[in-house]
Amino acid sequence: xxxxxxLRIAIRALTRNKMRSLLTMLGIIIGVGAVIATVGVGQGAxxxxxxxxxxxxxxxxxxxxxxxxxxxxxxxxxxxxxxxYDDMAAILREVPTISMAAPSSGASAQIVYExxxxxxxxxGTEPQYFQIRTWDFARGSSFTQDDVTRSANVVVLxxxxxxxxxxxxDPTGQTVRIGNLPFQVVGVLAAKGQSGIxxxxxxAIYVPITTLQKKITGQDWLQNIIASATSQxxxxxxxxxxxxxxxxxxxxxxxxxDDFSVRNLADVAQLADQSxxxxxxxxxxxxxxxxxxxxxxxxxxxxxxxxERTREIGIRIAIGATESxxxxxxxxxxxxxxxxxxxIGILFGVASSITITKVLGWHIxxxxxxxxxxxxxxxxxxxFFGFYPxxxxxxxxxxEALRFE
Amino acid sequence: MATLAQVEMxxxxxxxxxxxxxxxxxxxxDVHKYYDLxxxxxxALRGVDLTxxxxxxxxxxxxxxxxxxxxxxxxxxxxxxxxGRYLLEGTDVAQLEKKQLAAxxxxxxxxxxxxxxxxxxxxxxxxxELPTLYAHMDKAARFAxxxxxxxxxxxxxxxxxFPSQLSGGQQQRxxxxxxxxxxxxxxxxxxxxxxxxxxxxxxxMQIFQELNDGGLTIVLVTHETDIAQYAKRxxxxxxxxxxxxxxxxxxxxxxxxxxxxxxxDEEQD
Numbered sequence: 001x002x003x004x005x006x007l008r009i010a011i012r013a014l015t016r017n018k019m020r021s022l023l024t025m026l027g028i029i030i031g032v033g034a035v036i037a038t039v040g041v042g043q044g045a046x047x048x049x050x051x052x053x054x055x056x057x058x059x060x061x062x063x064x065x066x067x068x069x070x071x072x073x074x075x076x077x078x079x080x081x082x083x084x085y086d087d088m089a090a091i092l093r094e095v096p097t098i099s100m101a102a103p104s105s106g107a108s109a110q111i112v113y114e115x116x117x118x119x120x121x122x123x124g125t126e127p128q129y130f131q132i133r134t135w136d137f138a139r140g141s142s143f144t145q146d147d148v149t150r151s152a153n154v155v156v157l158x159x160x161x162x163x164x165x166x167x168x169x170d171p172t173g174q175t176v177r178i179g180n181l182p183f184q185v186v187g188v189l190a191a192k193g194q195s196g197i198x199x200x201x202x203x204a205i206y207v208p209i210t211t212l213q214k215k216i217t218g219q220d221w222l223q224n225i226i227a228s229a230t231s232q233x234x235x236x237x238x239x240x241x242x243x244x245x246x247x248x249x250x251x252x253x254x255x256x257x258d259d260f261s262v263r264n265l266a267d268v269a270q271l272a273d274q275s276x277x278x279x280x281x282x283x284x285x286x287x288x289x290x291x292x293x294x295x296x297x298x299x300x301x302x303x304x305x306x307x308e309r310t311r312e313i314g315i316r317i318a319i320g321a322t323e324s325x326x327x328x329x330x331x332x333x334x335x336x337x338x339x340x341x342x343x344i345g346i347l348f349g350v351a352s353s354i355t356i357t358k359v360l361g362w363h364i365x366x367x368x369x370x371x372x373x374x375x376x377x378x379x380x381x382x383x384f385f386g387f388y389p390x391x392x393x394x395x396x397x398x399x400e401a402l403r404f405e
Numbered sequence: 406m407a408t409l410a411q412v413e414m415x416x417x418x419x420x421x422x423x424x425x426x427x428x429x430x431x432x433x434x435d436v437h438k439y440y441d442l443x444x445x446x447x448x449a450l451r452g453v454d455l456t457x458x459x460x461x462x463x464x465x466x467x468x469x470x471x472x473x474x475x476x477x478x479x480x481x482x483x484x485x486x487x488x489g490r491y492l493l494e495g496t497d498v499a500q501l502e503k504k505q506l507a508a509x510x511x512x513x514x515x516x517x518x519x520x521x522x523x524x525x526x527x528x529x530x531x532x533x534e535l536p537t538l539y540a541h542m543d544k545a546a547r548f549a550x551x552x553x554x555x556x557x558x559x560x561x562x563x564x565x566x567f568p569s570q571l572s573g574g575q576q577q578r579x580x581x582x583x584x585x586x587x588x589x590x591x592x593x594x595x596x597x598x599x600x601x602x603x604x605x606x607x608x609x610m611q612i613f614q615e616l617n618d619g620g621l622t623i624v625l626v627t628h629e630t631d632i633a634q635y636a637k638r639x640x641x642x643x644x645x646x647x648x649x650x651x652x653x654x655x656x657x658x659x660x661x662x663x664x665x666x667x668x669x670d671e672e673q674d
Contacts, residue, residue, distance in 0.1 A: 318516050
């Protein structure tokens with residue numbers, strides 16, 4: 001019997017009881033739909049993290065003071081006070097694989113404009129910071145090195161801060177108050193959105209490092225140094241060289257821990273990628289459980305079907321059906337059930353993904369690979385869970401079967 | 406012991422209707438059959454010897470428990486003897502594998518049952534086609550052969566009807582057509598008239614007689630003597646053995662009998 005005839009016969013048998021077939025498929029539909037949606041979410045998150053990291057600039061090295069917890073990109077709050085401006089100058093001078101470096105220290109601050117105020121993160125740095133982070137300006141420009149030398153009261157706003165204080169008006173040239181000091185707005189940064197770990201990168205303001213240290217925090221040490229290596233392969237060498245240089249400068253003896261940490265963005269990217277892969281796998285596995293439940297449902301219904309059609313099977317065997325004929329007949333029914341459920345599940349999964357994207361704003365990535373895997377898996381479920389009932393049918397004793405009421 | 410080639414040759418009679426075979430069609434030699442019913446062992450057949458030649462029309466009779474149904478199951482290759490030999494057209498059935506038995510049931514044997522045993526959710530045509538599906542005939546050939554054989558039993562215009570839309574007699578005709586579709590050498594009928602009224606029963610016997618006249622070997626199980634008379638030979642079973650084996654003297658012709666019977670619309674039941 002050719003494939004088309006087998007399919008036609010199987011579909012006919014299944015459409016005899018449409019409600020039952022549909023309910024049986026439900027398990028598979030939900031299972032496959034859930035897997036497609038969760039894998040989509042996972043892969044979308046992966047992609048987003050990659051994009052974010054790429055947007056941060058390649059070849060970027062973070063040097064943070066104190067020990068840092070390993071939560072991805074979040075920089076340590078600086079438990080030690082040994083990282084200083086001269087360290088940065090030394091790095092620029094003595095590490096050939098580093099092309100640019102900028103200091104960075106931060107605090108929480110209240111920024112006020114007329115009757116609007118906003119609580120945000122203030123970071124003190126130098127103009128090259130924005131270059132290293134490949135961050136463009138939407139309005140105005142960065143403060144200058146001259147501003148740094150003079151500890152000028154100038155500020156660059158992030159897009160969120162600008163939106164909350166100024167709405168749609170241009171803030172450049174306007175005066176705001178930070179802590180009780182007046183600051184002139186010199187520029188607004190282009191929006192960057194959420195970082196890979198859900199932080200709003202646009203909810204920040206930037207002032208010259210000298211201004212921050214002298215007039216706001218009163219601290220003369222640095223929390224971080226951000227630097228850019230000459231190339232990605234060079235960034236690994238840079239990492240080692242910076243570590244050596246700083247251990248030397250901070251007079252750390254062999255065997256003692258660093259009082260700073262040097263992180264290569266490429267490593268962070270890999271870590272984030274791996275962890276989101278694991279998360280995707282975990283989500284998919286959980287969703288996969290419902291696929292198994294769906295398969296058990298198919299097996300259950302096929303067993304019922306075989307019992308109901310015992311007489312029919314007896315007749316078929318009596319008129320010449322072989323064991324493999326009967327096996328093929330029932331197996332094709334379970335495969336059609338699971339395959340149809342799988343295809344509907346894919347559509348259902350894609351539809352939910354689109355809904356999630358619209359409602360929650362998450363990025364979802366549906367890959368062709370995921371779809372193909374879903375199709376293959378649903379067929380496999382049909383074969384695996386349909387096998388036992390089909391075999392039971394094939395091994396019926398025709399004499400007993402014909403006597404069955 | 407039959408080689409596979411011999412079995413294939415014997416079973417491959419698709420186009421030669423009722424090919425002349427040397428020797429008996431059915432040869433049962435000292436056949437015994439035991440059943441396990443929990444703790445007791447039932448000795449259903451206790452040494453049955455029976456030979457049936459091609460073209461014969463045999464009626465098997467006996468009360469329930471006499472072993473006739475067990476014997477029929479064995480003739481139909483649905484079961485194997487526990488002891489003794491059963492040769493179907495010279496081939497020892499006990500030596501065959503399940504697949505070979507299925508092929509024999511498909512092409513050498515035709516079954517007709519008391520309860521018709523048609524598939525209720527398929528049309529008459531499709532019911533008749535079923536054995537040809539298992540014989541791997543192509544679509545056009547299946548359709549043509551099924552139509553041909555339905556015509557033979559007088560159901561040319563009922564192809565698309567479902568069994569529930571047919572009378573008992575019509576359903577049995579469909580069942581007979583199904584049994585004939587692969588040109589078997591033997592037709593096995595188990596109480597074929599058991600669910601039919603008297604007139605319809607005789608109509609069915611007319612079909613059987615005509616088929617037998619054409620050379621088809623028929624073995625029929627019945628408990629009604631009236632029906633058994635239409636056969637040419639009556640074999641009576643009792644307690645697992647053959648009690649009597651006699652030819653029918655004064656065999657009636659069903660076609661003649663029908664003329665004297667009241668027609669269906671005249672009967673008030």
